[in-house]
Amino acid sequence: MAKHTSWKVGGPARYFFEPRDCEDLTAFLQSLDVQVPVLWLGLGSNLLVRDGGFEGAVIAAHRGLRTMKHLGEGYLMAEAGVSCARFSRFAGRYGWTGAEFLAGVPGTMGGALAMNAGAFGGETWDMVEEVDLVDREGVFHRRPARSFAVSYRRVEIPKAHWFTAGYFKLGEGLEKGETITVRSLLQKRAESQPVRQSSAGSVFRNPLGDHA
Ligand SMILES: Cc1cc2nc3c(=O)[nH]c(=O)nc-3n(C[C@H](O)[C@H](O)[C@H](O)COP(=O)(O)OP(=O)(O)OC[C@H]3O[C@@H](n4cnc5c(N)ncnc54)[C@H](O)[C@@H]3O)c2cc1C
CATH class of the missing domain: 3.30.43.10 (Uridine Diphospho-n-acetylenolpyruvylglucosamine Reductase, domain 2)
Structure with missing residues:
Protein backbone atom coordinates (compact mmCIF):
# COMPACT_ATOMS: atom_id res chain seq x y z
CA MET A 1 0.00 0.00 0.00
CA ALA A 61 -12.01 4.10 -7.15
CA HIS A 62 -9.94 6.90 -8.60
CA ARG A 63 -9.31 5.29 -11.99
CA GLY A 64 -12.82 3.97 -12.64
CA LEU A 65 -15.46 6.09 -10.87
CA ARG A 66 -14.53 9.37 -12.54
CA THR A 67 -17.77 10.71 -14.03
CA MET A 68 -18.89 14.29 -13.38
CA LYS A 69 -22.15 15.82 -14.59
CA HIS A 70 -23.56 19.31 -14.69
CA LEU A 71 -27.22 18.72 -13.92
CA GLY A 72 -28.19 22.40 -14.22
CA GLU A 73 -28.87 25.31 -11.84
CA GLY A 74 -25.68 24.78 -9.83
CA TYR A 75 -26.46 21.13 -9.27
CA LEU A 76 -23.41 18.93 -9.97
CA MET A 77 -22.72 15.22 -9.65
CA ALA A 78 -19.29 13.69 -9.08
CA GLU A 79 -18.41 10.04 -8.68
CA ALA A 80 -16.25 9.01 -5.74
CA GLY A 81 -13.02 8.68 -7.72
CA VAL A 82 -13.05 12.24 -9.12
CA SER A 83 -10.22 14.26 -7.62
CA CYS A 84 -11.18 17.28 -5.53
CA ALA A 85 -9.07 19.55 -7.74
CA ARG A 86 -10.87 18.35 -10.88
CA PHE A 87 -14.28 18.87 -9.29
CA SER A 88 -13.30 22.37 -8.18
CA ARG A 89 -12.20 23.26 -11.74
CA PHE A 90 -15.36 21.71 -13.20
CA ALA A 91 -17.58 23.82 -10.92
CA GLY A 92 -15.59 26.96 -11.74
CA ARG A 93 -15.84 26.31 -15.48
CA TYR A 94 -19.64 26.46 -15.22
CA GLY A 95 -19.40 29.61 -13.10
CA TRP A 96 -20.59 28.09 -9.82
CA THR A 97 -18.99 28.97 -6.49
CA GLY A 98 -18.52 27.14 -3.21
CA ALA A 99 -16.08 24.41 -4.28
CA GLU A 100 -12.98 26.61 -4.63
CA PHE A 101 -11.52 25.37 -1.31
CA LEU A 102 -11.37 21.81 -2.73
CA ALA A 103 -8.74 22.85 -5.30
CA GLY A 104 -5.94 22.25 -2.79
CA VAL A 105 -7.28 19.11 -1.08
CA PRO A 106 -5.20 16.24 -2.53
CA GLY A 107 -7.92 13.57 -2.32
CA THR A 108 -10.98 12.24 -4.13
CA MET A 109 -14.57 13.40 -3.79
CA GLY A 110 -15.31 10.07 -2.06
CA GLY A 111 -12.60 10.84 0.48
CA ALA A 112 -13.92 14.40 0.85
CA LEU A 113 -17.40 13.00 1.59
CA ALA A 114 -16.01 10.47 4.08
CA MET A 115 -13.84 13.03 5.90
CA ASN A 116 -15.99 16.15 5.43
CA ALA A 117 -12.85 17.70 3.95
CA GLY A 118 -12.58 21.43 4.35
CA ALA A 119 -10.26 24.37 4.05
CA PHE A 120 -10.33 28.15 4.34
CA GLY A 121 -13.82 28.13 5.88
CA GLY A 122 -15.44 25.80 3.32
CA GLU A 123 -16.58 22.24 4.06
CA THR A 124 -17.65 19.46 1.70
CA TRP A 125 -20.98 18.77 3.37
CA ASP A 126 -22.03 22.44 3.08
CA MET A 127 -22.61 21.60 -0.60
CA VAL A 128 -24.04 18.07 -0.39
CA GLU A 129 -27.68 17.48 -1.38
CA GLU A 130 -27.63 13.70 -1.83
CA VAL A 131 -25.16 10.84 -1.99
CA ASP A 132 -25.04 7.38 -3.51
CA LEU A 133 -23.61 4.57 -1.42
CA VAL A 134 -22.87 0.94 -2.13
CA ASP A 135 -23.18 -1.68 0.57
CA ARG A 136 -21.19 -4.87 1.16
CA GLU A 137 -23.66 -6.85 -1.01
CA GLY A 138 -23.08 -4.48 -3.93
CA VAL A 139 -26.51 -2.81 -3.65
CA PHE A 140 -26.73 0.95 -4.30
CA HIS A 141 -28.65 3.41 -2.10
CA ARG A 142 -29.37 7.12 -2.60
CA ARG A 143 -29.61 9.14 0.62
CA PRO A 144 -30.31 12.82 1.35
CA ALA A 145 -27.62 14.82 3.16
CA ARG A 146 -29.90 15.25 6.18
CA SER A 147 -29.72 11.52 6.93
CA PHE A 148 -26.03 11.85 7.95
CA ALA A 149 -24.58 13.18 11.20
CA VAL A 150 -21.78 15.46 10.03
CA SER A 151 -19.27 17.43 12.07
CA TYR A 152 -15.71 18.74 11.82
CA ARG A 153 -13.82 16.25 9.58
CA ARG A 154 -16.24 13.54 10.63
CA VAL A 155 -19.21 11.84 8.98
CA GLU A 156 -21.14 8.93 10.43
CA ILE A 157 -21.43 6.41 7.61
CA PRO A 158 -23.49 3.23 8.04
CA LYS A 159 -21.24 0.22 8.66
CA ALA A 160 -19.92 -1.46 5.47
CA HIS A 161 -21.26 1.28 3.18
CA TRP A 162 -19.12 3.47 0.91
CA PHE A 163 -19.84 6.60 -1.09
CA THR A 164 -19.90 6.09 -4.84
CA ALA A 165 -21.12 9.57 -5.83
CA GLY A 166 -22.21 12.92 -4.44
CA TYR A 167 -24.77 15.48 -5.68
CA PHE A 168 -23.72 19.01 -4.82
CA LYS A 169 -25.55 22.35 -4.90
CA LEU A 170 -23.32 25.33 -5.57
CA GLY A 171 -23.97 29.06 -5.67
CA GLU A 172 -23.82 31.59 -8.47
CA GLY A 173 -20.44 33.19 -9.02
CA LEU A 174 -19.10 36.42 -10.35
CA GLU A 175 -17.67 36.02 -13.82
CA LYS A 176 -14.08 34.76 -13.59
CA GLY A 177 -14.14 35.49 -9.83
CA GLU A 178 -13.78 31.83 -8.89
CA THR A 179 -10.56 31.39 -10.89
CA ILE A 180 -8.94 34.22 -8.98
CA THR A 181 -10.11 32.77 -5.66
CA VAL A 182 -8.76 29.29 -6.46
CA ARG A 183 -5.40 30.72 -7.44
CA SER A 184 -5.13 32.79 -4.26
CA LEU A 185 -6.15 29.84 -2.06
CA LEU A 186 -3.54 27.59 -3.69
CA GLN A 187 -0.91 30.28 -3.22
CA LYS A 188 -1.86 30.72 0.45
CA ARG A 189 -1.57 26.94 0.92
CA ALA A 190 1.83 26.77 -0.80
CA GLU A 191 3.12 29.58 1.41
CA SER A 192 1.89 28.07 4.69
CA GLN A 193 2.22 24.28 4.18
CA PRO A 194 5.05 21.90 3.15
CA VAL A 195 2.98 20.73 0.16
CA ARG A 196 5.84 18.83 -1.52
CA GLN A 197 6.68 16.61 1.45
CA SER A 198 5.11 13.23 2.31
CA SER A 199 2.37 13.73 4.90
CA ALA A 200 -1.35 13.30 5.46
CA GLY A 201 -1.91 17.02 5.85
CA SER A 202 -2.85 18.17 9.34
CA VAL A 203 -2.53 15.68 12.17
CA PHE A 204 -4.38 17.98 14.56
CA ARG A 205 -7.79 19.60 14.80
CA ASN A 206 -8.16 23.33 14.44
CA PRO A 207 -9.42 24.91 17.67
CA LEU A 208 -12.96 26.30 17.53
CA GLY A 209 -13.01 29.61 15.65
CA ASP A 210 -9.31 29.56 14.80
CA HIS A 211 -6.93 27.74 12.49
CA ALA A 212 -3.23 26.93 12.18
C1 LIG B 1 -0.60 17.82 1.74
C2 LIG B 1 -1.98 17.52 2.28
C3 LIG B 1 -2.88 18.55 2.48
C4 LIG B 1 -4.15 18.30 2.98
N1 LIG B 1 -5.02 19.34 3.15
C5 LIG B 1 -6.26 19.10 3.62
C6 LIG B 1 -7.18 20.17 3.80
O1 LIG B 1 -6.90 21.33 3.54
N2 LIG B 1 -8.41 19.88 4.29
C7 LIG B 1 -8.78 18.61 4.59
O2 LIG B 1 -9.92 18.40 5.01
N3 LIG B 1 -7.93 17.58 4.41
C8 LIG B 1 -6.69 17.79 3.94
N4 LIG B 1 -5.82 16.75 3.78
C9 LIG B 1 -6.25 15.39 4.14
C10 LIG B 1 -6.90 14.61 2.98
O3 LIG B 1 -6.50 15.13 1.72
C11 LIG B 1 -8.43 14.67 3.09
O4 LIG B 1 -8.87 14.09 4.29
C12 LIG B 1 -9.11 13.96 1.90
O5 LIG B 1 -10.51 14.19 1.98
C13 LIG B 1 -8.85 12.46 1.86
O6 LIG B 1 -9.29 12.00 0.61
P1 LIG B 1 -8.67 10.70 -0.06
O7 LIG B 1 -9.42 10.45 -1.32
O8 LIG B 1 -7.20 10.81 -0.18
O9 LIG B 1 -9.08 9.62 1.03
P2 LIG B 1 -8.18 8.43 1.60
O10 LIG B 1 -7.00 8.98 2.32
O11 LIG B 1 -7.93 7.44 0.54
O12 LIG B 1 -9.19 7.81 2.67
C14 LIG B 1 -9.43 8.49 3.90
C15 LIG B 1 -10.51 7.72 4.68
O13 LIG B 1 -11.76 7.86 4.01
C16 LIG B 1 -12.26 6.58 3.64
N5 LIG B 1 -12.86 6.73 2.31
C17 LIG B 1 -12.26 7.20 1.19
N6 LIG B 1 -13.13 7.20 0.17
C18 LIG B 1 -14.30 6.74 0.67
C19 LIG B 1 -15.59 6.51 0.09
N7 LIG B 1 -15.83 6.74 -1.20
N8 LIG B 1 -16.57 6.04 0.89
C20 LIG B 1 -16.34 5.80 2.22
N9 LIG B 1 -15.14 5.97 2.81
C21 LIG B 1 -14.13 6.44 2.04
C22 LIG B 1 -11.05 5.66 3.62
O14 LIG B 1 -11.41 4.31 3.82
C23 LIG B 1 -10.25 6.22 4.77
O15 LIG B 1 -10.76 5.76 5.99
C24 LIG B 1 -4.54 16.97 3.27
C25 LIG B 1 -3.64 15.92 3.04
C26 LIG B 1 -2.37 16.18 2.55
C27 LIG B 1 -1.44 15.04 2.28
Whole structure:
Protein backbone atom coordinates (compact mmCIF):
# COMPACT_ATOMS: atom_id res chain seq x y z
CA MET A 1 0.00 0.00 0.00
CA ALA A 2 3.03 2.30 0.26
CA LYS A 3 2.48 3.19 -3.41
CA HIS A 4 -1.05 4.36 -2.64
CA THR A 5 -0.71 6.56 0.45
CA SER A 6 0.67 10.06 0.79
CA TRP A 7 2.78 8.92 3.77
CA LYS A 8 4.37 6.42 1.33
CA VAL A 9 4.14 3.67 3.94
CA GLY A 10 2.02 0.52 4.32
CA GLY A 11 2.42 -3.19 3.63
CA PRO A 12 0.54 -5.25 1.01
CA ALA A 13 -3.20 -5.76 0.69
CA ARG A 14 -4.54 -9.27 0.14
CA TYR A 15 -6.67 -8.05 -2.80
CA PHE A 16 -6.47 -4.75 -4.67
CA PHE A 17 -9.44 -4.00 -6.91
CA GLU A 18 -10.00 -1.05 -9.25
CA PRO A 19 -13.63 -1.04 -10.48
CA ARG A 20 -14.16 0.04 -14.09
CA ASP A 21 -17.62 1.35 -13.20
CA CYS A 22 -20.50 0.77 -10.78
CA GLU A 23 -21.57 -2.53 -12.39
CA ASP A 24 -18.02 -3.83 -12.07
CA LEU A 25 -18.01 -2.77 -8.41
CA THR A 26 -21.27 -4.63 -7.74
CA ALA A 27 -19.96 -7.76 -9.44
CA PHE A 28 -16.78 -7.65 -7.35
CA LEU A 29 -18.58 -7.14 -4.02
CA GLN A 30 -21.03 -9.93 -4.80
CA SER A 31 -18.19 -12.30 -5.64
CA LEU A 32 -16.18 -11.47 -2.52
CA ASP A 33 -16.49 -13.79 0.47
CA VAL A 34 -18.55 -11.97 3.13
CA GLN A 35 -15.81 -12.62 5.70
CA VAL A 36 -13.25 -10.56 3.74
CA PRO A 37 -12.96 -7.03 5.16
CA VAL A 38 -13.07 -4.12 2.71
CA LEU A 39 -11.06 -0.90 2.81
CA TRP A 40 -12.07 1.87 0.44
CA LEU A 41 -9.15 3.87 -0.94
CA GLY A 42 -9.39 7.35 -2.40
CA LEU A 43 -6.04 8.98 -3.10
CA GLY A 44 -4.63 7.79 0.23
CA SER A 45 -4.00 11.33 1.48
CA ASN A 46 -5.51 10.63 4.89
CA LEU A 47 -4.69 7.00 5.36
CA LEU A 48 -2.01 5.36 7.49
CA VAL A 49 -1.55 1.67 6.66
CA ARG A 50 0.61 -0.45 8.93
CA ASP A 51 3.72 -2.26 7.68
CA GLY A 52 1.86 -5.57 8.06
CA GLY A 53 -0.54 -4.43 5.34
CA PHE A 54 -4.28 -5.07 5.08
CA GLU A 55 -5.61 -8.62 5.25
CA GLY A 56 -8.63 -7.86 3.08
CA ALA A 57 -9.78 -6.21 -0.15
CA VAL A 58 -8.80 -2.65 -0.99
CA ILE A 59 -11.17 -0.94 -3.44
CA ALA A 60 -9.50 1.91 -5.31
CA ALA A 61 -12.01 4.10 -7.15
CA HIS A 62 -9.94 6.90 -8.60
CA ARG A 63 -9.31 5.29 -11.99
CA GLY A 64 -12.82 3.97 -12.64
CA LEU A 65 -15.46 6.09 -10.87
CA ARG A 66 -14.53 9.37 -12.54
CA THR A 67 -17.77 10.71 -14.03
CA MET A 68 -18.89 14.29 -13.38
CA LYS A 69 -22.15 15.82 -14.59
CA HIS A 70 -23.56 19.31 -14.69
CA LEU A 71 -27.22 18.72 -13.92
CA GLY A 72 -28.19 22.40 -14.22
CA GLU A 73 -28.87 25.31 -11.84
CA GLY A 74 -25.68 24.78 -9.83
CA TYR A 75 -26.46 21.13 -9.27
CA LEU A 76 -23.41 18.93 -9.97
CA MET A 77 -22.72 15.22 -9.65
CA ALA A 78 -19.29 13.69 -9.08
CA GLU A 79 -18.41 10.04 -8.68
CA ALA A 80 -16.25 9.01 -5.74
CA GLY A 81 -13.02 8.68 -7.72
CA VAL A 82 -13.05 12.24 -9.12
CA SER A 83 -10.22 14.26 -7.62
CA CYS A 84 -11.18 17.28 -5.53
CA ALA A 85 -9.07 19.55 -7.74
CA ARG A 86 -10.87 18.35 -10.88
CA PHE A 87 -14.28 18.87 -9.29
CA SER A 88 -13.30 22.37 -8.18
CA ARG A 89 -12.20 23.26 -11.74
CA PHE A 90 -15.36 21.71 -13.20
CA ALA A 91 -17.58 23.82 -10.92
CA GLY A 92 -15.59 26.96 -11.74
CA ARG A 93 -15.84 26.31 -15.48
CA TYR A 94 -19.64 26.46 -15.22
CA GLY A 95 -19.40 29.61 -13.10
CA TRP A 96 -20.59 28.09 -9.82
CA THR A 97 -18.99 28.97 -6.49
CA GLY A 98 -18.52 27.14 -3.21
CA ALA A 99 -16.08 24.41 -4.28
CA GLU A 100 -12.98 26.61 -4.63
CA PHE A 101 -11.52 25.37 -1.31
CA LEU A 102 -11.37 21.81 -2.73
CA ALA A 103 -8.74 22.85 -5.30
CA GLY A 104 -5.94 22.25 -2.79
CA VAL A 105 -7.28 19.11 -1.08
CA PRO A 106 -5.20 16.24 -2.53
CA GLY A 107 -7.92 13.57 -2.32
CA THR A 108 -10.98 12.24 -4.13
CA MET A 109 -14.57 13.40 -3.79
CA GLY A 110 -15.31 10.07 -2.06
CA GLY A 111 -12.60 10.84 0.48
CA ALA A 112 -13.92 14.40 0.85
CA LEU A 113 -17.40 13.00 1.59
CA ALA A 114 -16.01 10.47 4.08
CA MET A 115 -13.84 13.03 5.90
CA ASN A 116 -15.99 16.15 5.43
CA ALA A 117 -12.85 17.70 3.95
CA GLY A 118 -12.58 21.43 4.35
CA ALA A 119 -10.26 24.37 4.05
CA PHE A 120 -10.33 28.15 4.34
CA GLY A 121 -13.82 28.13 5.88
CA GLY A 122 -15.44 25.80 3.32
CA GLU A 123 -16.58 22.24 4.06
CA THR A 124 -17.65 19.46 1.70
CA TRP A 125 -20.98 18.77 3.37
CA ASP A 126 -22.03 22.44 3.08
CA MET A 127 -22.61 21.60 -0.60
CA VAL A 128 -24.04 18.07 -0.39
CA GLU A 129 -27.68 17.48 -1.38
CA GLU A 130 -27.63 13.70 -1.83
CA VAL A 131 -25.16 10.84 -1.99
CA ASP A 132 -25.04 7.38 -3.51
CA LEU A 133 -23.61 4.57 -1.42
CA VAL A 134 -22.87 0.94 -2.13
CA ASP A 135 -23.18 -1.68 0.57
CA ARG A 136 -21.19 -4.87 1.16
CA GLU A 137 -23.66 -6.85 -1.01
CA GLY A 138 -23.08 -4.48 -3.93
CA VAL A 139 -26.51 -2.81 -3.65
CA PHE A 140 -26.73 0.95 -4.30
CA HIS A 141 -28.65 3.41 -2.10
CA ARG A 142 -29.37 7.12 -2.60
CA ARG A 143 -29.61 9.14 0.62
CA PRO A 144 -30.31 12.82 1.35
CA ALA A 145 -27.62 14.82 3.16
CA ARG A 146 -29.90 15.25 6.18
CA SER A 147 -29.72 11.52 6.93
CA PHE A 148 -26.03 11.85 7.95
CA ALA A 149 -24.58 13.18 11.20
CA VAL A 150 -21.78 15.46 10.03
CA SER A 151 -19.27 17.43 12.07
CA TYR A 152 -15.71 18.74 11.82
CA ARG A 153 -13.82 16.25 9.58
CA ARG A 154 -16.24 13.54 10.63
CA VAL A 155 -19.21 11.84 8.98
CA GLU A 156 -21.14 8.93 10.43
CA ILE A 157 -21.43 6.41 7.61
CA PRO A 158 -23.49 3.23 8.04
CA LYS A 159 -21.24 0.22 8.66
CA ALA A 160 -19.92 -1.46 5.47
CA HIS A 161 -21.26 1.28 3.18
CA TRP A 162 -19.12 3.47 0.91
CA PHE A 163 -19.84 6.60 -1.09
CA THR A 164 -19.90 6.09 -4.84
CA ALA A 165 -21.12 9.57 -5.83
CA GLY A 166 -22.21 12.92 -4.44
CA TYR A 167 -24.77 15.48 -5.68
CA PHE A 168 -23.72 19.01 -4.82
CA LYS A 169 -25.55 22.35 -4.90
CA LEU A 170 -23.32 25.33 -5.57
CA GLY A 171 -23.97 29.06 -5.67
CA GLU A 172 -23.82 31.59 -8.47
CA GLY A 173 -20.44 33.19 -9.02
CA LEU A 174 -19.10 36.42 -10.35
CA GLU A 175 -17.67 36.02 -13.82
CA LYS A 176 -14.08 34.76 -13.59
CA GLY A 177 -14.14 35.49 -9.83
CA GLU A 178 -13.78 31.83 -8.89
CA THR A 179 -10.56 31.39 -10.89
CA ILE A 180 -8.94 34.22 -8.98
CA THR A 181 -10.11 32.77 -5.66
CA VAL A 182 -8.76 29.29 -6.46
CA ARG A 183 -5.40 30.72 -7.44
CA SER A 184 -5.13 32.79 -4.26
CA LEU A 185 -6.15 29.84 -2.06
CA LEU A 186 -3.54 27.59 -3.69
CA GLN A 187 -0.91 30.28 -3.22
CA LYS A 188 -1.86 30.72 0.45
CA ARG A 189 -1.57 26.94 0.92
CA ALA A 190 1.83 26.77 -0.80
CA GLU A 191 3.12 29.58 1.41
CA SER A 192 1.89 28.07 4.69
CA GLN A 193 2.22 24.28 4.18
CA PRO A 194 5.05 21.90 3.15
CA VAL A 195 2.98 20.73 0.16
CA ARG A 196 5.84 18.83 -1.52
CA GLN A 197 6.68 16.61 1.45
CA SER A 198 5.11 13.23 2.31
CA SER A 199 2.37 13.73 4.90
CA ALA A 200 -1.35 13.30 5.46
CA GLY A 201 -1.91 17.02 5.85
CA SER A 202 -2.85 18.17 9.34
CA VAL A 203 -2.53 15.68 12.17
CA PHE A 204 -4.38 17.98 14.56
CA ARG A 205 -7.79 19.60 14.80
CA ASN A 206 -8.16 23.33 14.44
CA PRO A 207 -9.42 24.91 17.67
CA LEU A 208 -12.96 26.30 17.53
CA GLY A 209 -13.01 29.61 15.65
CA ASP A 210 -9.31 29.56 14.80
CA HIS A 211 -6.93 27.74 12.49
CA ALA A 212 -3.23 26.93 12.18
C1 LIG B 1 -0.60 17.82 1.74
C2 LIG B 1 -1.98 17.52 2.28
C3 LIG B 1 -2.88 18.55 2.48
C4 LIG B 1 -4.15 18.30 2.98
N1 LIG B 1 -5.02 19.34 3.15
C5 LIG B 1 -6.26 19.10 3.62
C6 LIG B 1 -7.18 20.17 3.80
O1 LIG B 1 -6.90 21.33 3.54
N2 LIG B 1 -8.41 19.88 4.29
C7 LIG B 1 -8.78 18.61 4.59
O2 LIG B 1 -9.92 18.40 5.01
N3 LIG B 1 -7.93 17.58 4.41
C8 LIG B 1 -6.69 17.79 3.94
N4 LIG B 1 -5.82 16.75 3.78
C9 LIG B 1 -6.25 15.39 4.14
C10 LIG B 1 -6.90 14.61 2.98
O3 LIG B 1 -6.50 15.13 1.72
C11 LIG B 1 -8.43 14.67 3.09
O4 LIG B 1 -8.87 14.09 4.29
C12 LIG B 1 -9.11 13.96 1.90
O5 LIG B 1 -10.51 14.19 1.98
C13 LIG B 1 -8.85 12.46 1.86
O6 LIG B 1 -9.29 12.00 0.61
P1 LIG B 1 -8.67 10.70 -0.06
O7 LIG B 1 -9.42 10.45 -1.32
O8 LIG B 1 -7.20 10.81 -0.18
O9 LIG B 1 -9.08 9.62 1.03
P2 LIG B 1 -8.18 8.43 1.60
O10 LIG B 1 -7.00 8.98 2.32
O11 LIG B 1 -7.93 7.44 0.54
O12 LIG B 1 -9.19 7.81 2.67
C14 LIG B 1 -9.43 8.49 3.90
C15 LIG B 1 -10.51 7.72 4.68
O13 LIG B 1 -11.76 7.86 4.01
C16 LIG B 1 -12.26 6.58 3.64
N5 LIG B 1 -12.86 6.73 2.31
C17 LIG B 1 -12.26 7.20 1.19
N6 LIG B 1 -13.13 7.20 0.17
C18 LIG B 1 -14.30 6.74 0.67
C19 LIG B 1 -15.59 6.51 0.09
N7 LIG B 1 -15.83 6.74 -1.20
N8 LIG B 1 -16.57 6.04 0.89
C20 LIG B 1 -16.34 5.80 2.22
N9 LIG B 1 -15.14 5.97 2.81
C21 LIG B 1 -14.13 6.44 2.04
C22 LIG B 1 -11.05 5.66 3.62
O14 LIG B 1 -11.41 4.31 3.82
C23 LIG B 1 -10.25 6.22 4.77
O15 LIG B 1 -10.76 5.76 5.99
C24 LIG B 1 -4.54 16.97 3.27
C25 LIG B 1 -3.64 15.92 3.04
C26 LIG B 1 -2.37 16.18 2.55
C27 LIG B 1 -1.44 15.04 2.28
